[in-house]
Amino acid sequence: MTVRKNQATLTATEKRRFVDAVLELKRTGRYDTFVTTHNAFIMGDRDDSDRVGHRSPSFLPWHRRFLLEFEQALQAVDPEVTLPYWDWTADRTPRSSLWAPDFLGGTGRSRDGRVMDGPFARSGNRWTIGVRVDGRDFLRRDLGAGGRQLPTRAEVDSVLAMETYDMPPWNSASDGFRNHLEGWRGVNLHNRVHVWVGGQMATGVSPNDPVFWLHHAFVDKLWADWQARHPRSPYLPSGGTPNVVDIGDTMRPWNDVTPADMLDHTRFYTFDTAA
């Protein structure tokens, strides 16, 4: 059974095997297909028309399915590897072990944002940014850019307290749990973390930075935590909503999976700490 662990608790061996599996997916070209898919949805998801991956109720089940597909690809390389999660309320500075050279490497240099250490530095020749929006083929970061702060545990708790999953107009203007977690409204959790990391993470090609998966694995855990707190609050909307994935509608690009199929994460994996 797959257990997703807090990245701060990984052993040196677990970190190395995770990094090696990610590098192998990169080498074969499989990794970049995930970047391409994500960017296509970021570009296509619209507040006033069709929206699936972002700014809509299916933000959470879509990313759960996307992460599952990535985790299965990692496990095809090394069956022992699972996706770790980054609790950015706890590990909230560039000094965190997450950013050490034996794991994801650190922030970018000031001149051009280029990450200079760790397995994903351009100089190692194993991490070239192929799916990109400009000429720069190196991983970039600006951790804590402009003095930004990562969300606090109190801010997370204020969002977990919201009883309703999502609300009309089912987009970036919505009230409710999903949009506050996604970050278009209120204290801003998920979006703010992308901006805090900077570089490619602050763009549509954000999966170019492997921290994407650890960030989204924690967002996914917060969904599970929210479900545990509100067992009688369903996924919404329940049917007949134009441009939006209702609970029983299939989601692109897979077309064989619905939000209903994604509600119970324990069918696929558990977390090291109970929700």
Ligand SMILES: [Cu+2]
């Ligand atoms: Cu996304």
